Amino acid sequence: MKLLIASLLLGCVALTWARARPADHYTDKWDNLNVEEILESDRILRGYVDxxxxxxxxxxxxxxxxxxxxxxxxxxxxxxxxxxxDKSDRVIxxxxxxxxxxxxxxxxxxDPNNIYQERYKDKIQEAKGN
Incomplete structure (x- = not known):
């Protein structure tokens, strides 16, 4: 489950504010977004989660x-x-x-079938500090 969210969040920040550019990258439009400000605001974070x-x-x-x-x-x-x-890692x-x-x-x-949880297990364990 945490792997799913890790993946989710991994993509979350990256994807949270990204649209696909032609071909190989999401837009960098939100690269300078202050993720900490979002995480510190219960209202804003809950809005994204909802x-x-x-x-x-x-x-x-x-x-x-x-x-x-x-x-x-x-x-x-x-x-x-x-x-x-980097921001995705912070969110995770x-x-x-x-x-x-x-x-x-x-x-x-x-990730109801834990596919991403398993795939990103190392990233999630790192986030947990294990």
Missing amino acids: CLLDKGRCTPDGKTLKETLPDALEHGCEKCTEKQK RYLVNKRPQYWKELSKKY
């Missing part, structure tokens, strides 16, 4: 994330920029360690 879980409205950025996340999970964020990968660490319920909910939706 969007991803179909429990609330999506902002344009949330909608883009929701559309891009499955591709990022499936392909290991290969279209992500380095900044997006935060959710695994500070918001495990969000992680669980997102995993249930985006």
Whole structure:
């Protein structure tokens, strides 16, 4: 489950704010986004989570994330920029360690068969500090 969310979040930051550029990368439009500001705001973070879980409205950025996340999970964020990968790692660490319920909910939706959890096991264990 945590692997799913790791993958989810891995793609989350990268995908959260990314649209596919022709060919090989998602847009870098959101590379300078302050992810910590989002993670520190219960209201904003819950908005993104609710969007991803179909429990609330999506902002344009949330909608883009929701559309891009499955591709990022499936392909290991290969279209992500380095900044997006770094931010995804931060989001994963935060959710695994500070918001495990969000992680669980997102995993249930985006990885019900634990495919991504297994694929990204090392990344999730790293986030947990194990």
